[in-house]
Amino acid sequence: MSKKYPIISVVGSSGAGTSTVKATFDQIFRREGVKAVSIEGDAFHRFNRADMKAELERRYAAGDATFSHFSFEANALEDLERVFREYGETGAGRTRHYVHDAKEAEKYGVEPGHFTDWAPFEENTDLLFYEGLHGCVSTEGINIAAHADLKIGVVPVINLEWIQKIHRDRAQRGYTTEAVTDVILRRMHAYVHCIVPQFSQTDINFQRVPVVDTSNPFITRWIPTPDESLIVIRFRNPRGIDFPYLTSMIHGSWMSRANSIVIPGNKQDLAMQLILTPLIERLVREGRRARA
Numbered sequence: 001m002s003k004k005y006p007i008i009s010v011v012g013s014s015g016a017g018t019s020t021v022k023a024t025f026d027q028i029f030r031r032e033g034v035k036a037v038s039i040e041g042d043a044f045h046r047f048n049r050a051d052m053k054a055e056l057e058r059r060y061a062a063g064d065a066t067f068s069h070f071s072f073e074a075n076a077l078e079d080l081e082r083v084f085r086e087y088g089e090t091g092a093g094r095t096r097h098y099v100h101d102a103k104e105a106e107k108y109g110v111e112p113g114h115f116t117d118w119a120p121f122e123e124n125t126d127l128l129f130y131e132g133l134h135g136c137v138s139t140e141g142i143n144i145a146a147h148a149d150l151k152i153g154v155v156p157v158i159n160l161e162w163i164q165k166i167h168r169d170r171a172q173r174g175y176t177t178e179a180v181t182d183v184i185l186r187r188m189h190a191y192v193h194c195i196v197p198q199f200s201q202t203d204i205n206f207q208r209v210p211v212v213d214t215s216n217p218f219i220t221r222w223i224p225t226p227d228e229s230l231i232v233i234r235f236r237n238p239r240g241i242d243f244p245y246l247t248s249m250i251h252g253s254w255m256s257r258a259n260s261i262v263i264p265g266n267k268q269d270l271a272m273q274l275i276l277t278p279l280i281e282r283l284v285r286e287g288r289r290a291r292a
């Protein structure tokens with residue numbers, strides 16, 4: 001936690017929608033005049049694509065079938081923790097990009113499956129924004145969650161998460177359904193042990209739930225639309241959250257528990273703006289005051 005240089009961490013599995021949610025945050029930052037520096041979790045993968053494949057094969061041959069991008073050891077989490085700590089103390093840090101596909105290759109001038117060089121953060125920013133797989137990890141020797149001031153989980157129910165991943169990886173990254181299915185299976189052990197526990201560290205979880213049949217996620221022809229889904233929003237600490245205000249502003253929403261509201265899927269953007277804007281505004285105000 002840092003009053004001076006606050007950190008927002010948005011965590012979700014591959015295909016959960018963290019990159020999509022980033023657009024909502026960027027909109028709030030722009031509207032509120034917040035200067036944010038953004039980092040992607042993929043920047044902290046320990047291996048490039050070819051080296052990851054070699055490491056996977058090496059471990060598989062040695063009898064370890066649990067290794068994947070979700071595993072703690074596949075990521076330089078000590079570097080991520082250091083970046084969070086240093087930013088919180090000094091406002092400085094560095095990041096890079098993992099290039100997934102041809103479009104990103106054109107943007108960054110680096111072949112798919114490789115990283116760009118590390119580059120320092122822009123100076124004089126109000127906050128650090130992280131989006132990725134491991135931004136709320138708290139495990140033996142590593143505590144990334146402890147450095148983040150606002151922690152958000154993006155967690156569709158699992159069938160929907162798989163559908164989103166399959167469609168995105170096929171459309172944007174050129175993989176087949178079979179290849180994505182293999183990746184989902186290979187990552188399952190680390191999904192349970194490394195990804196899921198983070199959603200008990202988060203301050204707010206956004207869980208998208210389809211209201212159409214997704215019983216066989218491997219054959220669905222399209223991603224359920226916002227109109228075909230609901231979103232459960234759960235607050236770890238409901239104290240200070242104005243539920244009557246939220247449920248009156250978000251048409252069609254209701255409280256399902258003392259710390260949870262349910263909203264129509266097409267109100268996700270509005271709900272995020274209503275919920276997150278005051279929280280971001282407070283972090284930025286306190287940060288600016290502490291740095292003055």
Ligand SMILES: Nc1ncnc2c1ncn2[C@@H]1O[C@H](COP(=O)(O)OP(=O)(O)O)[C@@H](O)[C@H]1O
Nearest residue numbers: 012013014015016017018019020164168223226
């Ligand atoms: N709320 C949503 N409604 C409909 N589609 C969504 C929603 N959130 C994400 N998606 C879709 O799911 C896919 C994966 O989302 P993405 O943001 O790339 O996930 P991540 O960055 O977490 O891996 C994308 O095709 C995206 O358009």
Ligand SMILES: O=C(COP(=O)(O)O)[C@H](O)[C@H](O)COP(=O)(O)O
Nearest residue numbers: 013014015042049069098100113133
């Ligand atoms: O799992 C992730 C998370 O990213 P995202 O949330 O964007 O899916 C990896 O970055 C890619 O799958 C890279 O693997 P590869 O390059 O082998 O496809």
